[in-house]
Amino acid sequence: MNKVRLTFLFLLFVVAVRVKSQESMMPSVSYLMLDKLIDTAKKNYPKMKRYANMIDVARYDVQKSKLAWFDALTLSYVYNPATLATTANPTVLQGYQTGIYVNVGQILEKAPGVRVAKKQLEIAKNDFDEYNLNIEDAVKERYFLFIELLTLLNLRTKSSEDAEAAQKQLKYKFEKGEETYDNYSKSIILTLLSMQNKIDAEGKLLRAKSSLEELIGQKLENIK
16 A cells, blocks of 8 residues: 555656646747837727727817807808999999907807817726727736746646656556556546646647637737
8 A cells, every 4th residue: 555655656656747847928028029029019900099099089079169269250241333423322332341249148158079089088098998908908817927927837738748648658568567556547537637737738728828818819929
């Protein structure tokens, strides 16, 4: 029984030692790549374009509200031909006369509209700045999760390979009668568990990759 236990513990120890050097994700983090991902997301993510368009619309409304001041002005002209001037109906001014009439009521009515339009522009800019920060945070979170799961997959891949190699050695010894069936069976179970963990890590990594690509609007492999 002690031999069985020691052999199995040794198998676990071999697997653990082989992956120890890869236990940190920090060497895989590239802040240069992260900056590229953030810039790409800001250019491609539809909601970023939406907030940028809202600023353009708000700017147009400000210009439109300013031009609305001219609605309060009325330009008119009168033509007095020289032939109409008589002694009974003298006309001091002859020819074309123009005049501008100002509707004070409309001016008072348009003034609040300009202020409201400027406030709407300010709100649109604030919304854009806020979402700009949100998209940065979202890309960082998904990128770090991707690197974490990539590191985990590398660990589990090495663990699976080592478990398979150790299992082959035990199989060889078992076939020669140098190892017990119990140890050989446990090595098979350990190999299957390692393979299952690897597949689970692969699935999580693919989902994390897809989630990150949703933000940047293109395949991760295309970012150079």
